[in-house]
Amino acid sequence: MSADDSGSDxxxxxxxxxxxxxxxLRGGLAVASSAVAAAGLAGCRDERVARGHALGSTSISQSQxxxxxxxxxxxxxxxxAAIAVAFDVVGEGRARLQPMLRKLxxxxxxxxxxxxxxxxxxxxxxxxxxxxxxxxxxxxxxxxVSIGAxxxxxxxxxxxxxxxxxxxxxxxxxxxLNAELCDGDVLLQICSNTxxxxxxxxxxxxxxxxxxxxLRWMLEGFLPPHTVQQLGHDSVxxxxxxxxxxxxxxxxxxxxxxxxxxxxxxxxEPAWATGxxxxxxxxxxxxxxxxDRTPLQEQERIMGRHKASxxxxxxxxxxxxxxxxxxxxxxxxxxxxxxxxxxxxxxGTRQILRRSFNYSSxxxxxxxxxxxxxxxxxxxxxxxxxxxxQRRLDGEPLEEYIKPVGGGFFYALPGVRNASxxxxxxxxxxAAQA
Amino acid sequence: xxxxxxxxxxxxxxxxxxxxxxxxxxxxxDAPSKDMAASAESPSADAPSADAQVxxxxxxxxxxxxxxxxxYKIYVAEQSALxxxxxxxxxEAIKAGKLDEAAALYAPSRQAWERIEPIAELFGDLDxxxxxxxxxxxxxxxxPNFTGWHRIEYAIFDQKNLKGMAPLADRLLADTQELxxxxxxxxxxxxxxxxxxxxxxxxxxxxKISGEENRYAGxxxxxxxxxVDGSQKIVALFRPLIAKANPDLLAEIETNFATVxxxxxxxxxxxxxxxxxxxxxxxxxxxxxAITALAEQLAQLRGSLGVD
Numbered sequence: 001m002s003a004d005d006s007g008s009d010x011x012x013x014x015x016x017x018x019x020x021x022x023x024x025l026r027g028g029l030a031v032a033s034s035a036v037a038a039a040g041l042a043g044c045r046d047e048r049v050a051r052g053h054a055l056g057s058t059s060i061s062q063s064q065x066x067x068x069x070x071x072x073x074x075x076x077x078x079x080x081a082a083i084a085v086a087f088d089v090v091g092e093g094r095a096r097l098q099p100m101l102r103k104l105x106x107x108x109x110x111x112x113x114x115x116x117x118x119x120x121x122x123x124x125x126x127x128x129x130x131x132x133x134x135x136x137x138x139x140x141x142x143x144x145v146s147i148g149a150x151x152x153x154x155x156x157x158x159x160x161x162x163x164x165x166x167x168x169x170x171x172x173x174x175x176x177l178n179a180e181l182c183d184g185d186v187l188l189q190i191c192s193n194t195x196x197x198x199x200x201x202x203x204x205x206x207x208x209x210x211x212x213x214x215l216r217w218m219l220e221g222f223l224p225p226h227t228v229q230q231l232g233h234d235s236v237x238x239x240x241x242x243x244x245x246x247x248x249x250x251x252x253x254x255x256x257x258x259x260x261x262x263x264x265x266x267x268x269e270p271a272w273a274t275g276x277x278x279x280x281x282x283x284x285x286x287x288x289x290x291x292d293r294t295p296l297q298e299q300e301r302i303m304g305r306h307k308a309s310x311x312x313x314x315x316x317x318x319x320x321x322x323x324x325x326x327x328x329x330x331x332x333x334x335x336x337x338x339x340x341x342x343x344x345x346x347x348g349t350r351q352i353l354r355r356s357f358n359y360s361s362x363x364x365x366x367x368x369x370x371x372x373x374x375x376x377x378x379x380x381x382x383x384x385x386x387x388x389x390q391r392r393l394d395g396e397p398l399e400e401y402i403k404p405v406g407g408g409f410f411y412a413l414p415g416v417r418n419a420s421x422x423x424x425x426x427x428x429x430x431a432a433q434a
Numbered sequence: 435x436x437x438x439x440x441x442x443x444x445x446x447x448x449x450x451x452x453x454x455x456x457x458x459x460x461x462x463x464d465a466p467s468k469d470m471a472a473s474a475e476s477p478s479a480d481a482p483s484a485d486a487q488v489x490x491x492x493x494x495x496x497x498x499x500x501x502x503x504x505x506y507k508i509y510v511a512e513q514s515a516l517x518x519x520x521x522x523x524x525x526e527a528i529k530a531g532k533l534d535e536a537a538a539l540y541a542p543s544r545q546a547w548e549r550i551e552p553i554a555e556l557f558g559d560l561d562x563x564x565x566x567x568x569x570x571x572x573x574x575x576x577x578p579n580f581t582g583w584h585r586i587e588y589a590i591f592d593q594k595n596l597k598g599m600a601p602l603a604d605r606l607l608a609d610t611q612e613l614x615x616x617x618x619x620x621x622x623x624x625x626x627x628x629x630x631x632x633x634x635x636x637x638x639x640x641x642k643i644s645g646e647e648n649r650y651a652g653x654x655x656x657x658x659x660x661x662v663d664g665s666q667k668i669v670a671l672f673r674p675l676i677a678k679a680n681p682d683l684l685a686e687i688e689t690n691f692a693t694v695x696x697x698x699x700x701x702x703x704x705x706x707x708x709x710x711x712x713x714x715x716x717x718x719x720x721x722x723x724a725i726t727a728l729a730e731q732l733a734q735l736r737g738s739l740g741v742d
Contacts (some may be wrong), residue, residue, distance in 0.1 A: 367643070394559065
């Protein structure tokens, strides 16, 4: 985005304290080029931002990088608050997509850095909701953009470029899918330290894309901040009261992530997809009253772990490894225990990276709580990842207590390398050349 | 909602046939799991829970469970035979195109099935084919996988038209007969039977209390009554054992059952039950309270009797 864009959108600004970077346009509105916004922390002498860089900090100035080979919000340590929100693209024709994706890129890259929003003539609606005040702070925000199989239908001429495993989410035997909570052309995974920061980002993006993207479904999720910031020392606890994510692969291992999460070049996927990842989202309601009425030992046998410690059955500590081959009859860990079906721990079992949140959304007509898991996972191969795992889980005893009601399969776009690029550029360029 | 012990049994019933011999022996299956082994041995010598409400007095001799389990097996056989008989009559009305008769037969034909639901639900494939609700299908009423009672219910009470229902009716009868066959081959594990009352009440608490099970016909009070009958039946069969193990728990259960009976009785209409829309807010609230408390109490039955 160049300084000539002055008329196109709400003013954005880089760090207010660095006047050399500020470009003053007509009307006295102070804007900065997106190059400045994208430069992020490096060019900014704002003390708040610098302090917030410390690992483990939950300060509002904590931030994640927008630019890179991959989008943030996938191997980024899980934040305490999330929104999964799906959209339908309005209209047809590939020409509609680039402005939409550029706009998303612009808004997200700004929101993840922060800065001061320009003021507007008060006779007009303000540019910004004001949820974060006038000085927008990042608060560890990531907004990860993924696209659904439906985007590759007849509307936009992208069919030939679809990632090979991307399909509309399958219905598994225990599912009770509500069509109104499923699928979508575009999904945003908005995460940060705080619910308000997420809502601020969502409202900013909605305002910027009005007429272009329509809301399809959304769900807010949360995790306890004190466990999240431990970065792996203490797994989060899900709404069944069990540790969740214990056996997740190490996101700090680039080698593992290249194998498990990131789609590589020359892997049978379209070239534009390199650096992206398949994303499976599942809204899984938990029958919590019923679960809470279930004997503890039965809960533990269903899961395959001790509840309080998170240790696999027969072990002492949460991260104790477990060798199921030493227990072929399931005397220690039942053959149909959740962790055993999900990951039999035999060589060649393909892992996924889970990045889930708890959700709570009122109660049903029967007066029972509606809460559960906003399950999100990433993998380099959807068929061998989530789909294969769920097929192993089909029929598990845990199914009495859970009911998937929504979600979708999406493809998380590759990262944006620099300020001149935009999300999804590779896909649109490939389609233009075809 | 599915019986709590359903999936342990899936592996068992997939291996086929384990007839209850009428004695205490619970023969280990081909695919033994820890809980199956436990039920084959003497109940554990674990220290009773410190919970004041649950004084787990382990049943010292598994054979004391054998008699009520055998009686329950007979009851289930009777109910499943009734289910086949009543379903056949319903199906014949549908195939004869008799809309009014099918409408009148709908609710009563489900009762036997609803009384023994936790046993029926051990067979997940049949359960889905026979009794799934429209919510279970992304495609809604038009989803080709939506079959069974509630798809036919939709035709009768919403569309008021039986066109195209003959094959679905045939399938419902075939599935119900298959269910009867599988049940007759089933080994009735103590944990399944004694967990049955709780499972039935969980059903009521999650769907019948809100009227969403039979949303087109409005006949949830029928199913409610049948679920509670089934639950009370099992408690009655085990009453002496429960009284010995935890008399306070039994008293609470019986008080709550009485509350449910009294509240429901107001809605009896001769041989029938009032349409769900007639249920007053006050009575729904009373029922909901009693059902929720019952769910909590019945959930303690297995532990109270020392059954895994």
